[in-house]
Amino acid sequence: MKQYNFAIVGATGMVGRTFIKVLEEMDLPINKIYFMASKRSAGKTITFNNNDYIVEELTKASFDKNIDIALFSAGGATSLEYSPIAASKGVVVIDNSSAFRMDDLVPLVVPEVNPKDILKHQGIIANPNCSTIQAMVVLKPLHDKYTIKRVVYSTYQAVSGAGMGGYKDLEEGLKGNPPEKFPHPIAGNCIPHIDVFTENGYTKEEIKMINETRKILHEPNLAVTATAVRVPVFDSHSESINIEFEKPFNIDDVKKTITNAPGIIVQDDPFNNIYPLALEAAGKNETFVGRIRRDESVKNGINIWVVADNIRKGAATNTIQIAEKLIAYWNEEGK
Amino acid sequence: MKQYNFAIVGATGMVGRTFIKVLEEMDLPINKIYFMASKRSAGKTITFNNNDYIVEELTKASFDKNIDIALFSAGGATSLEYSPIAASKGVVVIDNSSAFRMDDLVPLVVPEVNPKDILKHQGIIANPNCSTIQAMVVLKPLHDKYTIKRVVYSTYQAVSGAGMGGYKDLEEGLKGNPPEKFPHPIAGNCIPHIDVFTENGYTKEEIKMINETRKILHEPNLAVTATAVRVPVFDSHSESINIEFEKPFNIDDVKKTITNAPGIIVQDDPFNNIYPLALEAAGKNETFVGRIRRDESVKNGINIWVVADNIRKGAATNTIQIAEKLIAYWNEEGK
Numbered sequence: 001m002k003q004y005n006f007a008i009v010g011a012t013g014m015v016g017r018t019f020i021k022v023l024e025e026m027d028l029p030i031n032k033i034y035f036m037a038s039k040r041s042a043g044k045t046i047t048f049n050n051n052d053y054i055v056e057e058l059t060k061a062s063f064d065k066n067i068d069i070a071l072f073s074a075g076g077a078t079s080l081e082y083s084p085i086a087a088s089k090g091v092v093v094i095d096n097s098s099a100f101r102m103d104d105l106v107p108l109v110v111p112e113v114n115p116k117d118i119l120k121h122q123g124i125i126a127n128p129n130c131s132t133i134q135a136m137v138v139l140k141p142l143h144d145k146y147t148i149k150r151v152v153y154s155t156y157q158a159v160s161g162a163g164m165g166g167y168k169d170l171e172e173g174l175k176g177n178p179p180e181k182f183p184h185p186i187a188g189n190c191i192p193h194i195d196v197f198t199e200n201g202y203t204k205e206e207i208k209m210i211n212e213t214r215k216i217l218h219e220p221n222l223a224v225t226a227t228a229v230r231v232p233v234f235d236s237h238s239e240s241i242n243i244e245f246e247k248p249f250n251i252d253d254v255k256k257t258i259t260n261a262p263g264i265i266v267q268d269d270p271f272n273n274i275y276p277l278a279l280e281a282a283g284k285n286e287t288f289v290g291r292i293r294r295d296e297s298v299k300n301g302i303n304i305w306v307v308a309d310n311i312r313k314g315a316a317t318n319t320i321q322i323a324e325k326l327i328a329y330w331n332e333e334g335k
Numbered sequence: 336m337k338q339y340n341f342a343i344v345g346a347t348g349m350v351g352r353t354f355i356k357v358l359e360e361m362d363l364p365i366n367k368i369y370f371m372a373s374k375r376s377a378g379k380t381i382t383f384n385n386n387d388y389i390v391e392e393l394t395k396a397s398f399d400k401n402i403d404i405a406l407f408s409a410g411g412a413t414s415l416e417y418s419p420i421a422a423s424k425g426v427v428v429i430d431n432s433s434a435f436r437m438d439d440l441v442p443l444v445v446p447e448v449n450p451k452d453i454l455k456h457q458g459i460i461a462n463p464n465c466s467t468i469q470a471m472v473v474l475k476p477l478h479d480k481y482t483i484k485r486v487v488y489s490t491y492q493a494v495s496g497a498g499m500g501g502y503k504d505l506e507e508g509l510k511g512n513p514p515e516k517f518p519h520p521i522a523g524n525c526i527p528h529i530d531v532f533t534e535n536g537y538t539k540e541e542i543k544m545i546n547e548t549r550k551i552l553h554e555p556n557l558a559v560t561a562t563a564v565r566v567p568v569f570d571s572h573s574e575s576i577n578i579e580f581e582k583p584f585n586i587d588d589v590k591k592t593i594t595n596a597p598g599i600i601v602q603d604d605p606f607n608n609i610y611p612l613a614l615e616a617a618g619k620n621e622t623f624v625g626r627i628r629r630d631e632s633v634k635n636g637i638n639i640w641v642v643a644d645n646i647r648k649g650a651a652t653n654t655i656q657i658a659e660k661l662i663a664y665w666n667e668e669g670k
Contacts, residue, residue: 154577184608189613190568200629201627225577229575231491233524234523270538273528279524293535296560297545297559305527
């Protein structure tokens, strides 16, 4: 099998470190791999598959060395500056920031959901928002079968979604120290504020969930609303999702449809206290779904509870799964 | 002003202790007050308004001493056994358990919402579920003005809702110790399981929210659904509430309607990071409302974020406000 050259941009951040773990666990055909970061982190040593690598400083010349795929997770500003440079040199960038997600020329991909969108890329592929990815894995098979009419999201998001600063705020907050990353203490609190607020009263996180859901499902007018909340959990986002379908359904058939969908583990045996939990999803690549039940308040409705590791399936794992799929398409094409 | 004799049943529990604090803060016309609890807690000393009281064991003879009002918070089994005995002796019981809430002969009261239901009592008045109370305070003025069509609740509930055992599980869990009260660790976790599960896949907590909302708003067929979740917060329940109205509205008018409603403090200035927070609501008697915004996914919809101290407004404060209103009605009647 042909092997490819990889670059990891933002290698020392929270998602960057998880890229490394997930790449070690999965079996991608890697020839050379380069680790890049800002000047501040350059020079650090990273161990990958038992070899040590020195982190390079990211510069405009970084992509002059025959790289096939670059996984970016270094923030929107870095992506905006360096992704086009990489793409212009023939690299395919898979970008974890929000910089290009709503760009019409950039595919926004969850591999279980819309893998063929990868084929439309023009050098950059975007990885969706963490909260959106885990919902998409469940919503897609349900949409195909019952046609989604409306979605109401309420999220319970882990501090790791705010990077190491978020993690530290909760750790220090539990010791009684004030927050530095969040606008309020997160220990013992729920903060209905993720990313910045916009004029219509929604946060950018909520707007991402609405817009990205529509783009990934190819339903530009789908009725979606969201409330995004930070909770004092270190890892894994949980979501209460209320869905209304156009078509009638049998609830056992809904459960079967979810069970048979790729990337999902159904945990739905409430009498035995089995339902998805943030603590149990942490470190896993799958999306966990439970509390699947009919919502009697509307004609064809359900409520579900969806949990996934936001740094894995919500970021690193999904990005690497996009790379894996891209390589599979290249192999089909004989590239 | 006439004074009345009170009994506090379950005086040593989490809600019982808060009864005492709230009674000290409010100015009810108390003549005598008796503190009662199970045999296990009898003999303990309670300080109320700088006087010491010995906790009496609750027995069938406890209500043989000219008590006017008994505030019960000692669990459903105790309420089921002792409330009818108290009522038969002329005591008005205000019961914090779920035992009588859906009984057609028992008013279920939030004083800001349906105070006149108090007048229909036959010896027992029920205090609603904590999650329901804080929602009712907001939903009632909106229902009066715009007619609610459907409600979707997702809750973020504090461990204090599970009493001292819940509190202890979070304290010990943060030190790495296993849970005793909850079926799973609550530290760093979200548990979509409050009270027991029923055959339709909903928990009793969720069913309480649905049924009690209908009873308190006098809308037996109102479309309501709920997902109730325990989060690692010590005090105050938060709720993401999606509401659909029959009538169109202006969002500023919605904000004004909520602002002018009794028992509510609006905290809704997101650009200055002002919205309701569990940590800030703790110890307060009001319900805090913010993130008030139009939901564009449906004809006449809004999303709101509602927070209140579940042991105060969700339990002790509301119970004592019912007593206060009952006394006001007695005074009007000249009792």
